[in-house]
Amino acid sequence: MTTDLETWGMDTAHGTRLPPTLRVLRYHFYTYMRTWRSSLTTSFLAPVLYLAAMGVGLGSLINKHVGTVDHVRYLSFVAPGLLAASAMQVAASDSMYPVMAAIKWIRTYYAMLATPLRVLDVLLGHFAWVTVRLVLTAVTYLGVMAAFGTVHSPLALLAVPVGVLTGLAFSGVISAFAATQENDQGFATISRMGLIPLFLLSGTFFPLTQLPGWMHPVAYATPLYHGVDLCRMLVLGRVDWISAMWDAVYLVGLSALGLLLARRLFAKRLVV
Amino acid sequence: MQSHSPSSLAAPAHESPTGEEPVVSARGLAKHFDELVAVDSVDFDIAKGESFGFLGPNGAGKTSTMRMIACMSPKSAGTLRVLGMDPDTDGPAIRARIGLVPQEDTLDLQLTVLDNLMIYGRYFDLPKKVIRERAQRLLEFAELGERAADTVEPLSGGMKRRLTIARALISEPDLLILDEPTTGLDPQARHLLWDRLYRLKRQGVTLVITTHYMDEAEQLCDRLVVMDKGRIAALGSPAELIEQYSTREVLELRFHGGEAPVERLEGIADRAEVLPDRVLLYSSDGDRALEEVRARGIDPLNSLVRRSTLEDVFLSLTGRTLVD
Numbered sequence: 001m002t003t004d005l006e007t008w009g010m011d012t013a014h015g016t017r018l019p020p021t022l023r024v025l026r027y028h029f030y031t032y033m034r035t036w037r038s039s040l041t042t043s044f045l046a047p048v049l050y051l052a053a054m055g056v057g058l059g060s061l062i063n064k065h066v067g068t069v070d071h072v073r074y075l076s077f078v079a080p081g082l083l084a085a086s087a088m089q090v091a092a093s094d095s096m097y098p099v100m101a102a103i104k105w106i107r108t109y110y111a112m113l114a115t116p117l118r119v120l121d122v123l124l125g126h127f128a129w130v131t132v133r134l135v136l137t138a139v140t141y142l143g144v145m146a147a148f149g150t151v152h153s154p155l156a157l158l159a160v161p162v163g164v165l166t167g168l169a170f171s172g173v174i175s176a177f178a179a180t181q182e183n184d185q186g187f188a189t190i191s192r193m194g195l196i197p198l199f200l201l202s203g204t205f206f207p208l209t210q211l212p213g214w215m216h217p218v219a220y221a222t223p224l225y226h227g228v229d230l231c232r233m234l235v236l237g238r239v240d241w242i243s244a245m246w247d248a249v250y251l252v253g254l255s256a257l258g259l260l261l262a263r264r265l266f267a268k269r270l271v272v
Numbered sequence: 273m274q275s276h277s278p279s280s281l282a283a284p285a286h287e288s289p290t291g292e293e294p295v296v297s298a299r300g301l302a303k304h305f306d307e308l309v310a311v312d313s314v315d316f317d318i319a320k321g322e323s324f325g326f327l328g329p330n331g332a333g334k335t336s337t338m339r340m341i342a343c344m345s346p347k348s349a350g351t352l353r354v355l356g357m358d359p360d361t362d363g364p365a366i367r368a369r370i371g372l373v374p375q376e377d378t379l380d381l382q383l384t385v386l387d388n389l390m391i392y393g394r395y396f397d398l399p400k401k402v403i404r405e406r407a408q409r410l411l412e413f414a415e416l417g418e419r420a421a422d423t424v425e426p427l428s429g430g431m432k433r434r435l436t437i438a439r440a441l442i443s444e445p446d447l448l449i450l451d452e453p454t455t456g457l458d459p460q461a462r463h464l465l466w467d468r469l470y471r472l473k474r475q476g477v478t479l480v481i482t483t484h485y486m487d488e489a490e491q492l493c494d495r496l497v498v499m500d501k502g503r504i505a506a507l508g509s510p511a512e513l514i515e516q517y518s519t520r521e522v523l524e525l526r527f528h529g530g531e532a533p534v535e536r537l538e539g540i541a542d543r544a545e546v547l548p549d550r551v552l553l554y555s556s557d558g559d560r561a562l563e564e565v566r567a568r569g570i571d572p573l574n575s576l577v578r579r580s581t582l583e584d585v586f587l588s589l590t591g592r593t594l595v596d
């Protein structure tokens with residue numbers, strides 16, 4: 001009894017010293033492990049199907065009638081674009097419903113905030129998890145692309161961090177938006193008005209030059225264009241370092257802006 | 273008690289070096305939501321090892337007060353000290369030593385009972401081995417030992433509540449905050465929960481409990497405040513409050529068609545409260561009062577003499593009932 005009294009709460013002081021962000025990340029791993037099987041299948045099947053249908057199916061048609069696109073086979077042209085676009089989709093979906101659930105439905109964030117964790121820890125843990133998901137997505141894509149023979153340069157390895165960056169540019173802003181919402185209706189709007197048009201018009205499936213001139217600046221202003229552009233240059237090994245730098249600056253800048261915005265809006269929502 | 277009673281749940285018995293510093297101390301503490309004043313300048317001290325209650329109806333400001341103590345919600349005015357620290361600057365350090373049972377459960381319904389404890393313990397940065405040991409003990413304590421591997425979703429309300437309490441104890445906190453621990457539970461589940469809280473109290477854990485059930489407050493609290501509209505109306509032990517704000521006994525009268533002959537009842541008791549469905553006559557001797565009612569030729573539909581409760585205290589302080 002005496003021993004127990006003296007050690008009550010003591011182990012808290014001798015913790016494992018794991019940074020708070022990683023404690024939150026561990027929560028996400030825990031919940032992911034419940035569903036990883038189904039999730040893993042889809043994350044592997046999606047690139048295979050996309051590349052098979054778009055690249056091989058549509059591609060053979062294009063190659064036959066048009067020849068090359070941007071001086072390469074269509075499959076090689078479209079694959080890096082799909083990598084970036086998938087990063088966007090993974091990041092967006094992980095930053096909409098899961099954030100809403102953690103605020104309103106399961107209220108996980110409130111459980112976390114009753115412990116030594118702070119809002120910033122909760123937020124960084126969320127972004128850390130999105131990053132893990134993005135790395136898995138990009139690596140899977142790159143692996144499948146290699147199997148399809150569409151990787152043309154060792155620089156393609158850099159498409160993984162670029163994919164992550166592309167995703168984070170979306171994740172920050174969308175998470176911030178999710179933290180302001182009372183229900184999930186806004187998410188459908190984001191998908192319809194934002195993600196799907198970007199997916200189709202950011203140079204993923206055809207070069208921007210195919211779009212009317214007035215749309216070029218619009219496309220250029222969107223984050224996905226820069227992710228696609230950068231990925232494609234790296235995977236094809238045809239890097240224009242100046243525009244690569246602008247792409248990177250844009251993506252890093254938007255990610256940072258999203259993080260700051262999310263920090264502000266998470267605090268506003270969770271600490272009242 | 274039972275063999276599974278976790279003796280190791282007891283709090284440390286040694287005195288704090290400074291002597292008697294309260295575990296929680298509030299002066300002029302307030303919480304505003306824009307225009308709305310949820311907590312309006314309240315003062316209280318909660319001593320170590322004490323079981324302290326906040327009794328009040330919905331909207332009294334209980335949850336807002338708990339959330340400020342738990343360092344989850346910044347105060348709007350006044351001073352607040354928790355465990356000798358300042359919630360504005362030492363939130364994480366204070367929360368490391370607090371267990372919170374929020375009004376609404378925040379369990380992860382799709383995870384298992386054990387995983388809920390494991391994950392929560394990890395937020396406190398406890399080593400896995402330590403959490404596992406404690407979880408086993410706490411699940412026995414919460415009568416959930418058999419359910420460790422089950423998902424939480426299908427558990428009953430009482431089980432979920434007990435799991436939330438077990439979870440709040442995983443860090444072996446110096447202060448356990450329970451916001452309406454038994455609201456919405458059936459009587460049996462409530463009594464089991466009370467029994468567990470009573471054990472914790474006996475083992476010396478400092479408890480802060482909010483409730484709108486007067487029987488819960490009387491059962492569990494050494495001292496309590498009666499809270500209404502963001503203010504503290506009275507503070508004391510249940511017995512003190514009853515003695516100060518009510519009489520020893522109460523005579524309850526119901527009348528045909530609810531029509532009470534209020535004027536004819538005057539002077540029988542120290543005080544009368546006329547409620548929509550009954551009249552309460554406050555008197556040190558309820559039977560004598562009833563004789564007097566009969567002697568005046570008044571014929572109630574039925575009558576009941578009972579001891580005063582905290583409900584009567586609340587009525588006397590605010591003119592309203594606790595649960596409407």
Ligand SMILES: Nc1ncnc2c1ncn2[C@@H]1O[C@H](COP(=O)(O)OP(=O)(O)O)[C@@H](O)[C@H]1O
Pocket residue numbers: 272305308309310328329330331332333334335336337
């Ligand atoms: N986040 C909030 N925003 C605005 N008003 C709130 C918020 N939380 C509580 N209130 C209001 O503050 C008052 C006190 O609420 P609360 O502390 O929950 O009382 P209790 O727990 O005693 O029922 C109520 O009028 C409630 O509507």
Ligand SMILES: [Mg+2]
Pocket residue numbers: 331334335336375451452
């Ligand atoms: Mg409440």
